[in-house]
Amino acid sequence: LNPDLKFIKEAAILHDIGIFLTNAPQINCYGDKFAEAADRCDMDWRLLPAIAVRESSGGKQACGNNPFGWASCRVDFESVEKAIEVVGSNLCGFNPRTESYYKNKTTYERLWNYNGMVNRNYPDEVLRIVDDF
Template structure:
């Protein structure tokens, strides 16, 4: 019964987000992630600050997984760049191209930026700190993102029983 209620809550939270109808996450993937503690960590972090991005936790984690990124990176960038989805335009919650880049949905923007951070020649094969400096060269930016990543939890979270 608990598994069913978690799945219903997860699906309901995805449907409540404006970008969810055109999310890049297939239902089978939603089911696969339903017991993933990283989803809860991202959602709980954003909820703690009353951020609309809480409903995008699955997108953040899936985009990171698909591109071999640390699961904490994209939500941390979103927290700094758009206050967790409180202030953004063009469906660009991650501030890509200083917020000028337009995306068909918030979900599409998350997946696009995740792909770029892993595969673009500007970011590929760089350590995390160099990726962040390339993303935003303000000296304090790297420290801010790393601090938020630390707040989200360890890089590896054990599955919930």
């Protein structure tokens, strides 16, 4: 890919993330971090922001810099950036402790393992947020 086109593509994605998160000011300034986390494993870049919207109204009701409700909100992160990095790595299947839930899984399967066993509608709810984008 031409470096100029790559830059334009990345800028467009960051712009889209910003628009997607307009009503989520607590997390809308982290578009570059969301894009980086998704890019590590070709995950849909809308997935992490959509989980944050579903779990904490886009960070408005986040606990301990944890807009994703990771580990039932029992985990506090030092920053939202760290939460994006950790949750993104887990969803990509890079954590040996959770890889059986996320590695080589479809987006639906990842969402089912994330919270679908507790709320069977969860994957569809998050995917609707992704699609609404």
